[in-house]
Amino acid sequence: MEQLDWIVIAMYFVLLLGIAAWVMSKKQKDTQDYFLAGRNVGWFVVGASIFASNIGSEHLVGLAGAGADSGMPMAHYELHAWIVLLLGWVFLPFYARSGVFTMPEFLERRYSPKARWFLSILSLVGYILTKVSVSIYAGGIVFQSLLGIDFWTGAILTLVITGVYTVVGGMSAVVYTETLQTFILIGGALAVTFIGLNHEAIGGWSGLKEIVGSEHFNMWRPADDPRYPWTGMVFGGAIVGIWYWCTDQYIVQRVLTAKNVKEGRRGAIWGGFLKILPVFLFLVPGMVAFALSKQGVLQYDDANEVLPTMVKTLLPAGIRGLVAAGLLAALMSSLASVFNSCSTLFTIDIYKKLRPHDSERKLLRIGKIATGVIVILGFAWIPVMKNAPGTLYDYLQSVQSYIAPPITAVFLLGILSKRINATGAMVTLYTGFGIGLFRLVLDTIVTFSPGHEFTGILGDIIAIPFSHFAIVIFVISLCILVGVSLSTPKPLPEQVEGLAMGTLTPEQKAEVKNSYSWVDIATSVLIIVIITSIMLYFTG
Template sequence: MEGAIHNIDLIIIGVYFIAVMLIGLYVARGTKTGEDLFLGGRTFGWGIIGLSLFASNISTTTIIGLSGAAYSSGIVQSVYEWMTGIPLIIAALIFIPLYLRSRITTIPEFLELRFDRRSRKFFSVVTIFTSIVVDTAGGLYAGAIVLKAFFPDLVIWQTTLVLALVAGIYTAFGGLKAVVYTDAIQAIILIFGCSVLAYLMFEKLDFSWENVLAAAPDGHLSIIRPADDRSLPWPGLILAVPILGFWYWTTNQYIVQRILGARDINNARWGVILASFLKIVPLFIMVIPGTMAIGLFPGLDNADQVFPTAVMNILPVGLIGVVLAGLISAIMSSVDSTLNSASTLLVVDFVKTRNPDITDKETVKYGRMTTLILMAVAAIWAPMIENFGGIWAYLQQMFSIIVPPIAVLFLVGVFYKRGNKEGAYATLIWGTIGGIILFVLGQLGYWPLHYVYNVGIMVVISALLFILVSRATPAPSGEQIELYTYKKDLINAGMENVPWYKDYRYQIVLLLVVIGYFTVVFA
């Protein structure tokens, strides 16, 4: 790989590091209570929510994984990005009003209100595990891979440790408010840096879409793939993408936490609509550039090196520093979010349920301690991801195990009012065990189906299990049905005296038109 990083680029990166740390520590001065630490005092407006949702999701895992997948197997993996609007629309219509009315701090807390404490504890443990072992560690590993491309002498485990320390310190002391404010800055840097790189790559191809198509193999720019495709077979667009998306954007603590911190229901809804439109952008500045790289850098052995190779060979001095700062931004924005959410779950769902009378000062102390401990665990695990193949494959394999039973409890549990605590707990236990069995059989070569089929199979099994066990056991209480299940007034909540252009329902219609357009174009 040609090119080298210049001192000017190092200065830009250094300035970025210092700025993020100072912002995080400045915000920490106002973090006095548990609600400040975990929900930013419930003061967030729609702009900060939308930018933070975008930045916390667009990690180095996404940039490196998606561009690598676009290079090796096509743009089909990008549907996880630009179809984000579908689960967020469901969240805006139904789950945001349910969550905000409940005044919950954690998503597992909602399961206790709807079912019982067993479901809350189980879901919380699973979420903490995935937040640290999958999300945080995956982000650290991807970040280390990027930096190693620029600095070949770096050692992966040492690099992940340093990255974890930087993000962990300001997260531990500043809490969610530090996370969302730094995320907003990081989102802007990410979009700018990746847009510049995409523009210059397209320039190398004479701004010709025909040149992009000429270099790409047949079907590379289509999201409809054969049923036996190894990346994402077409049934996965129905069986897996909607379910994985729903879990991630509607029930995942590290994503939903900034929504729970909204100042009101309208700002929460506008924030997720903004994030939905922003999530279409990666198709053009991360995914398609991965396809452009086929013509510009043919024959790369490791797909995870596509983005770093493009940066080193395309960008001039100074802009390398900007893009690298954007990549570091991606590391920080994902790591800080997952650390804060995992800490929130540990303190709120375990420490405070055992000791409900602990003071705000003690709550903040526990929150900071757990953040630093979880940071260390993620840094230790991150180098192990190298044994799982591509970053994107690692993430999707892990998600396919835990998502189906959780998605069923929320999607079915909110609409099926007969669903009860026994059905919920049985679904979590046996649905998760079933997912693990299919995963292990697949790794051993005894189960040939792609993981997207496993998601669909386990969703059906989990739904049947939930319904059958619920029907065979006592019905839930009237309060659980009344306050924590679907009602028509949820959709209209907060819309009184709102002008049409601020009505989130009109915004949803526009979003669906845009998503539908790109679905047809890339079918």
């Protein structure tokens, strides 16, 4: 890094902290201000915040690494823009109508307080195993690869810088700084892609295809592929995608900040457009890095170091500083988002249930303390991730494949059918989580005992690709949910009215119809057309 690079990075951080200071200058009167930015955010900021929250460390480190390691199969997970549309068109109207802060709170309205408790605790555990630990780990890698700073020092720096404006500024600081970070990140990643593709050792898009081979360009691996079967990528990926984009506090909290359903839906559509970009911003640069390494231009020891190594090696001074700022921006963006979501879940869904009469001031303080505890627990899980086989992105998707299916089933059928009840939901959540936890334990044993091999039925279970295992858990969850619900009494009217399809009043139906126009429909269809075209192009 040269002097000009450091100047660019410093200018970025001054601008970032300036935005955070402006937000902090505005009084946060209550928890709605702190956790949902006063529910007064427009569609452009909502969509940018969705994108910036999603595009974080797992993409900078993991997705680029996956592009170098295996090519395009992981693009299936990145082309989930159509699922973001489901959030805006199907789920959001029910969430907004219920007036909830959190997804566990919605489950309490739809099912029971037990469902709220279960999802609150499960979500916090999931964040520790995935989002928090992944972000900290990736922060250490980026600082080490790009700036030459020790791994743990870099991880702590990522935490400290992000924690300051997140804890003090709340959700408003998060969504407005994320809007800035979105454009810096896109510009930086595009610079890496453009310069890498046009390197003399590659010679553009056709040269890249020739060097890396058709296998790297193929999204559609055989159904019996041990790592990325297309059946698992499509169907298992959709199950995880619905959980992540439509039921996870981390993402849904962004649309809940919108002024109304119309702004929230348009924010989801805008976020859907942005979500198409990661294939070209991270997977393609990963393949470029693989091509450059085959040509002897680039060297890296670990696929997770691909993007920082490209920035350090290929880019000129000044641009290198801008891209470095973009990488750091995305790291902090994803970490800031999960900090705020964890804080919201613990404060609203756990602490407030135990101490309902505490003041708003005390709730804000508790939320900030909760963030610190979550960070410490995330640190403790990093050794498991460091030893996990494959890239960081593989690890993330595998853990999410074990957590997501029962939650997806309970939310999806809870909204689509008024007959699904609390008993069915609880049995499904307990059973689905138990199966997923069992597989995660097996994976962890293999991670720490590389020479250990399971035999018999355990060997058969561990041999199932994680994406196929998500389908297995989901099918079991659906059967349990429907079977138990139909064999037990119907839910009470207050558990379904306005919260499930088939229960809306004429006024509520009219309200939904008035919340969109032909522009919203046309742009949504355009997203589907673009996704389909990309999937057809990358067929090997």
